[in-house]
Structure formats: C-alpha cells, structure tokens
Amino acid sequence: MWKVFSRVTGVGLAMLLAGNAQADLVLSDAWLRAVPPVSPTMAGYVTVTNNGETPAIITGAHTEIAGHVMLHDMATQKDGTRKMRHLSRVEIPPGESVSFAPAGIHLMLMHLSRVPVEGESVSICIEQGPESAVCSDFQVSRTSPFDA
Amino acid sequence: MRKLPYILPFLLMLLLAGCDKPESDLPVNTRLGGEFTLTDHNGEPFSDSDLKGQVSILFFGYTHCPDICPAVLARVAQVYRTLDEAGLAGQVQPVFVTFDPQRDTAAHLREYLPWFKADMIGLTGSLDEIRQVAEQFGVVFIKGEETKGDEGAGYLFTHSDYIYLLDDQARVRKLYPADFNIDEVASDVESLL
Numbered sequence: 110m111w112k113v114f115s116r117v118t119g120v121g122l123a124m125l126l127a128g129n130a131q132a133d134l135v136l137s138d139a140w141l142r143a144v145p146p147v148s149p150t151m152a153g154y155v156t157v158t159n160n161g162e163t164p165a166i167i168t169g170a171h172t173e174i175a176g177h178v179m180l181h182d183m184a185t186q187k188d189g190t191r192k193m194r195h196l197s198r199v200e201i202p203p204g205e206s207v208s209f210a211p212a213g214i215h216l217m218l219m220h221l222s223r224v225p226v227e228g229e230s231v232s233i234c235i236e237q238g239p240e241s242a243v244c245s246d247f248q249v250s251r252t253s254p255f256d257a
Numbered sequence: 258m259r260k261l262p263y264i265l266p267f268l269l270m271l272l273l274a275g276c277d278k279p280e281s282d283l284p285v286n287t288r289l290g291g292e293f294t295l296t297d298h299n300g301e302p303f304s305d306s307d308l309k310g311q312v313s314i315l316f317f318g319y320t321h322c323p324d325i326c327p328a329v330l331a332r333v334a335q336v337y338r339t340l341d342e343a344g345l346a347g348q349v350q351p352v353f354v355t356f357d358p359q360r361d362t363a364a365h366l367r368e369y370l371p372w373f374k375a376d377m378i379g380l381t382g383s384l385d386e387i388r389q390v391a392e393q394f395g396v397v398f399i400k401g402e403e404t405k406g407d408e409g410a411g412y413l414f415t416h417s418d419y420i421y422l423l424d425d426q427a428r429v430r431k432l433y434p435a436d437f438n439i440d441e442v443a444s445d446v447e448s449l450l
Contacts, residue, residue: 143328145372147365147412150323182325190397191325192415192434210437217323251331 111144133161134201136235136245139253141218142211143227150176151224153216153233153247156208157200167199167207167236172233176220183212193217211253272423277284281448286429289421293375295354295389296348298366298379313350314442315421318394320369321411330373330436333420337374339443348450356387356398356414359447394421394429424449 148236154194170178180196191212199214201207209215216233225231227249234244246252290305297303308315314333318326333351340346350372355361358381361369366379381387391398398416418435422445431445 142331143324144327145324145369147320147368148327149321152323152327181324186415188397190399190415190417191414193324193401212325213330215324252335 128236130183132197134158134165134167134235134237134243135160136243138208138253139233139245139247141225141231141233141247141249143249143251144224146226147221148224151218151221152211153178154209154211154253155216155233155235155245155247156206157182157199157235158206159203162203164203165201167201167228168197168233168238169236170216170233170240171219171236172231174222174231175218176222177218178233179219180214181217182214200241215232227251259412275336277334277347281424281430283424283430283445283448285424286432287370289394289432290423290427290429293393293395295380295382295386295390297361298363298370298381300363303378303380305427307352308350308352308423310425311348311350312425312446313423313427314446315352315354315394315423316419317354317356317391317394317398318356318418319414319416320361320365321357322414325435329418329420332435332439334373335439336442336446339439340446343409343445343447345450349446351377352380353377354387354390356391356396356416358382358384358387358399360411395419418420422446422449 135158137156137158142152144151157167167180169180172178180194180199181193184192184194186192199207207214229249231249232244232248233247234242236242292305294302294304307418314336316329337346340349353370355366361381362380367380370377370379396417398414401413401415403412420433420437421429422431424430430449434444
C-alpha cells in the first residue's frame with residue numbers, strides 16, 4: 110500500500126512540478142531611459158526570449174530602486190492619441206521573443222528610491238509568478254545603446 | 258553713361274544682398290498656433306510674441322510620463338547637438354508645454370527641463386489656459402483615472418504627441434511625429450534660419 114501511495118504521490122508531485130515549470134527566459138538588450146534626478150518614474154526596455162517548450166507568462170518585475178514596477182503598453186488610439194494601459198500579464202509562446210520597447214510594451218518603474226544616472230547599471234528581475242524571476246542588468250542611457 | 262560699368266557691380270551686389278537667403282519650402286500652417294499667454298518655468302508670463310525673432314521647436318507633454326515624453330525630450334536634445342555641430346543651436350529655442358499643471362509647476366519644470374537642455378523653456382498655467390493653447394495647436398490630452406497606494410502611478414494621460422516647428426514669427430511651419438527623424442528636423446530648422 111505504501112509503495113502504491115508512494116508512486117502515486119511521486120507521479121502527482123512530478124505532475125505538479127511539471128505544471129509549475131517555468132519557461133526558460135533569456136533577457137537581452139536591457140536598458141533604462143535616463144531621466145532627470147527629480148523624475149518620479151522611469152521606463153525600462155528589454156527583449157525577453159522564451160527558450161522553453163511551454164508558454165511563458167510574465168506577470169511583473171521588481172528592482173530594489175523602485176517601490177513598484179508595472180507592465181505597461183502604449184497603444185495608439187483611433188484618433189491618433191497614445192494611451193498607456195496596465196498589463197497584468199504578457200505571454201510569450203515557446204521559441205518566441207517579446208520586445209519591451211519605447212512607445213510599446215515597457216516596464217514602468219514607480220516610487221523610485223533613487224534615480225540612477227546615465228552609465229550606471231541596475232538589476233531588474235522579470236517575474237513569472239511569485240516564485241520565479243530572471244534578472245538582468247539594465248544599462249541607464251538617454252537613448253537605446255542597442256540601436257544600430 | 259560711361260560710368261555704367263563701374264556702377265553695375267554695386268547694383269548687382271545690392272540685388273544679391275536682398276536675396277541672399279532662399280525662402281523655406283515649408284508652408285505656413287494657418288490653422289494651428291496663434292496668440293497665447295502662459296507662465297514660464299521662472300513664474301513669469303510668457304506669450305507667443307516671446308517666441309518671435311527665433312525659430313522654435315515646441316511640444317506638449319508632462320514630466321510624470323515615463324515613456325514617450327522623455328524619449329521626445331531626448332530626441333529634441335539630439336537635434337540640438339546636430340545643430341550645434343553646424344553652429345546653429347543658439348538660434349533655435351526648445352519649448353515644452355505641460356498639460357499637467359497640477360504636478361508640473363514652474364518650480365518643477367525649472368528642475369526637470371535643464372537636464373535635457375540648459376535653456377529649454379517650460380510653460381505651464383491654469384488648466385483652462387493650457388486647454389486653450391492645446392486646442393490652438395490641435396493637441397488632445399485626457400487625464401486618466403487616479404490610482405492610489407503602492408499600486409498607483411498617480412494618474413497618466415492619453416495624449417497626442419506631435420512636435421511643432423515654429424518660424425521666427427511664431428507661425429507653425431511643420432509637424433513631426435514623436436519618433437521624428439533627427440536629421441530631417443535639423444535640416445528643416447536650417448531652412449528657416
């Protein structure tokens with residue numbers, strides 16, 4: 110009986126783990142827009158690639174210099190105006206990438222404890238739920254250091 | 258009559274002096290712009306007539322905007338670097354008009370804007386005054402819902418984000434999108450100088 114229980118539990122545990130398996134995310138071209146020292150917010154940009162075999166769900170981000178980080182999208186309305194909207198999640202299919210870029214999806218850093226200066230690097234972690242995060246150093250720059 | 262060969266070069270020089278600068282191809286936009294009075298970053302009244310006598314690059318935004326506005330400000334600063342290389346930057350005035358007077362006070366603009374360019378003019382005013390100017394320039398801005406607490410960003414705006422090139426009579430000569438081409442703007446500025 111114990112053997113059966115043990116096997117079932119093991120399989121269940123394996124299934125649970127499989128269900129919770131986090132996709133294999135890789136961050137690249139990460140940078141933060143440099144802003145004046147009195148600026149209350151900053152925007153972060155990065156390319157997130159899902160090298161895993163399951164869809165990745167980005168649910169948020171965190172960094173020690175901001176009290177709160179939100180996923181935002183800048184959408185162009187029918188009348189040409191730009192509207193910022195909060196995203197609760199960003200899904201990346203296996204093998205694909207999502208670019209967090211100016212005038213599009215971006216990280217919005219709020220409640221800054223300090224404003225990092227141009228040339229600095231700041232660690233920011235992209236979250237897949239509360240238990241998993243992948244981090245990268247974001248270069249602080251006035252314009253994208255990755256533009257050709 | 259024999260003096261004509263001597264006078265002719267002088268007449269020619271006078272004629273050329275009168276047309277040494279070709280007119281810009283940029284048409285005057287008569288539907289946008291016009292007279293206005295706001296408050297500058299030093300708390301002083303500032304009107305459209307203060308822009309006359311120089312070419313201006315004018316745009317609207319708000320300093321709590323994390324994405325588009327700092328990007329536009331950074332690009333405008335790049336235009337100035339390009340103009341500076343040609344020795345023309347001193348003849349062009351950047352002007353930032355906020356549509357968030359609640360947070361963008363004159364004092365705040367005075368701290369925020371010089372980081373991008375030292376002599377950038379920041380304009381604020383009452384909400385009614387700003388609405389009026391925005392309407393004159395065809396600018397749309399809609400204040401979003403205010404959020405509170407740790408989750409909150411305060412409030413954001415849905416807004417249009419064109420950049421305006423004004424000639425030395427403070428007339429609108431061209432509009433650019435927020436991701437404007439830096440060389441194009443620098444070249445257009447040069448055509449107005």
